[in-house]
Amino acid sequence: MNLSINITISDAIQISYLIAAIAFMLGIKYLSSPATARKGNLFASSGMLLAIITTLFNEKIISYELIIIGVIAGSLIGVVLAKKVQMTAMPQLVAIFNGFGGAASALIASAEFINLNNTPDRFSILMISLSVLIGFVTFSGSIIAFLKLQELISGRAIVYPLQKTITAICFVIIITLSLYLIFSTTSPVVFIGLLSLCLILGILLVIPIGGADMPVVVSLLNSYSGLAAAVTGFLLNNLLLVIAGSLVGAAGLILTTIMTKAMNRSLMNVIFGNFGAVDNSTSGSDNSDKIVRSTSFEEVAILLAYADRVIFVPGYGLAVAQAQHQVRELADLLESKGVDIRYAIHPVAGRMPGHMNVLLAEANIAYDKLYDLESINDSFSNTDVSVVIGANDVINPAARDTPSSPLFGMPILNVDKSRNVVVLKRSMSPGFAGVDNDLFYMENTMMFFRDAKDGLNEIITEVKDNLL
Amino acid sequence: MNEIELIFILYVFVLAIFVGFELITKVPPTLHTPLMSGANAISGITIIGALIVAGQSNSDVTISLFGLSVNIVAILGLFALIFATINVTGGFAVTDRMLQMFKKGK
Secondary structure, eight states, X not given: OOOOOOOOHHHHHHHHHHHHHHHHHHHHHHTTSHHHHHHHHHHHHHHHHHHHHHHTTOTTOOOOHHHHHHHHHHHHHHHHHXXXXXXXXXXXXXXXXXXXXXXXXXXXXXXXXXXXXXXXXXXXXXXXXXXXXXXXXXXXXXXXXXXXXXXXXXXXXXXXXXXXHHHHHHHHHHHHHHHHHHHSOOOHHHHHHHHHHHHHHHHHHHTTSOGGGXXXXXXXXXXXXXXXXXXXXXXXXXXXXXXXXXXXXXXXXXXXXXXXXXXXXXXXXXXHSOTTOSOOOOOSSOOTTOOOOBOOHHHHHHHHHTOSEEEEEEOHHHHHXXXXXXXXXXXXHHHHTTOEEEEEEOTTSSSSTTHHHHHHHHTTOOGGGEEEHHHHGGGGGGOSEEEXXXXXXXXXXXXXXXTTSTTTTOOOOOGGGSSEEEEEESSSOOOTTOOOOGGGGSTTEEEEESOHHHHHHHHHHHHHHHOO | OOHHHHHHHHHHHHHHHHHHHHHHTTSOGGGHHXXXXXXXXXXXXXXXXXXXXXXXXXXXXXXXXXXXXXXXHHHHHHHHHHHHHIIIIIHHHHHHHXXXXXXXXX
């Protein structure tokens, strides 16, 4: 009996891809704890390096000039972007990276379309169409998301007449062109038409979505970039692409679900609801005759310095003001006086999932002091002071108590249950939902009208000078 | 691709999605941004497709551009490769930069 096995180069490549797939899975597994997360990222990136080096031995590769140019150019751009970006700008960076991943998949599918020559099979064309659709929608949609997050275009929902109809027509034409390519002729003109419409569809889908809904959009685009890779895997008959793409598709989908649940809205409502399109100050309750108590940095400093338990509640305003280091400085001062400090983070605070956690981590705040909604909500009632910094809709008690409020049903942080609430905010203007915030009118609430960074600096100085 | 191959890949696809769901639901909210950028870097796996397209010069489909004869497949491959490489290197680098900031309290 002959037990010898002949391992060809192609077999070796497949085994190496399997190892890479395992490295990706372990990489995500290690992300289950901040203590092992960095090791996980190292695993995943090593898997990627292995996959890249292995691929260079593929028999189809006969020239390396373009490969060298592409890898050098891409690495330079990627690493510079990664090193230079500010932590507050992380959502737009992730958005644009998503887009690049989608574009790469769609371009590969386009090249395969040309390579089909005169032997088109229907399955390949179906996969090419899907990859081009998902990939280019991800690409142009991500660019719009990037422009909105970077505030190069209005972050508001942009609406125009017949918007849903136009989007639907665009989608129907895309399907028709795909079917034509699959069942009739592989005309290059039809293909270019398909490709252009997919790019337009991405724009049409993201343009009507407002800035504060971007956590959902970025998560969804993340999922799409994975799906595009998986579909390209079907096309190229490559299992590693299918596995890695599915993992990412699942990740994006889970995050999307978490985000929509935290807003108490359906995915359809986020995508087609035009939320935050106009400045409609509709409110579930009439606050016009209620009194707002405004305060000063001296009063806030005294309140904090003599408190036992304080919870900070950060929101997008913190990111805009780049005030994370001030929060940390104030927290350090208070902790040195024996005050117990914690941080309450709503799932949709900021512009992407986990945005606030990264900012606070950047300011060297330990992650075990950051609490999510469920784990901290019962603690507000025995908290002396809650300090709200640039958050609004996620702390509006109307979401819990007022059935007529547009926010009703959205899970909120129960900040209003604490003995004192300090809201650090520039003005009374409503949050993204355009809803007046009942919290601002409550007896235990004090409004400190200031830019987050300046306000915190004043409080820090006051505590240092007079209260230590 | 024949039917058996297709069914085989479908199996892998479905099982990988299940594994993905199991693994990712265990990631705590505090790491959701690194999860996203890390997953994003993994989706850059499409780079291996880009390498193959950029490295094959057997296509004879060319267009004339400014008097130069340009191989369209090669150009598509090059751009796919640049995009995918940005995605991969930038994604992993920025994820590492974020993760090294997460520290436990004393």
